[in-house]
Ligand code: HPA
């Protein structure tokens with residue numbers, strides 16, 4: 001089964017590129033940029049990756065990305081991940097990135113965008129991999145700032161596929177970003193949002209109704225509302241579920257108790273992704289293997305999940321037809 005899962009062409013719809021920063025690269029970039037880390041060794045970094053909740057993780061995630069300073073750093077971060085992912089059979093990644101987390105540290109939009117776009121283009125030329133670009137906005141910062149950053153990014157709009165919404169979910173409802181999402185829609189961008197990870201099922205309804213998103217990132221708490229489940233099923237809204245992430249952030253206690261099998265039984269359009277592989281114990285293949293062990297899923301289930309992802313991925317129709 002491991003061999004089958006490794007060979008299976010896999011598509012990942014939910015990945016934060018800043019969450020792919022492995023401790024080894026963190027140390028290398030810190031050295032290159034003359035930054036002192038608060039960890040003495042790679043082992044110490046890894047030992048710190050035990051989280052109580054989403055906020056506990058976010059604190060380390062924002063701290064870790066402090067080593068990203070130059071265009072080359074962003075290129076190296078993304079290219080490093082693209083090579084690893086392609087090596088384990090990933091053929092497409094829809095990649096979130098967090099410009100506000102860099103702007104707030106004095107790193108320009110251009111530095112981050114140019115490095116990431118160069119890596120995307122290099123990967124698409126040199127690896128059997130395509131990459132979708134999702135500019136994500138931090139929901140625990142103000143709606144005004146998000147709108148201002150979106151307008152600032154205008155020169156890049158045509159190279160983006162979508163905007164997204166991430167960071168601390170509790171008490172930051174989707175409706176806070178209604179104007180931003182409407183504006184992105186007018187600009188011809190697609191929309192996705194994290195909802196129902198730590199936040200309530202009502203946030204999933206709200207993301208669909210007020211932000212007009214086509215995908216829900218995570219969405220596992222939809223099971224708390226039967227009418228929502230029925231809506232997601234009827235409309236076949238894709239959920240990008242991240243099993244190892246949910247265990248790491250204690251959304252659930254252990255993988256065996258994860259609602260994934262129930263979500264599938266309900267007829268929802270489910271996909272699986274790694275979210276922040278450097279922090280949550282593994283990439284897309286590891287998530288597949290863990291689900292096989294926890295749920296006993298066979299080949300058909302994994303083929304179906306990846307077909308779902310491929311149908312919804314931000315990729316050219318030409319490539320989709322080749323891969324389907
Ligand atoms: N949830 C919310 N925000 C995030 C995540 C996540 O899992 N990863 C990176 N930013």
Ligand code: ZN
Pocket residue numbers: 014016166194217275
């Ligand atoms: Zn996420």
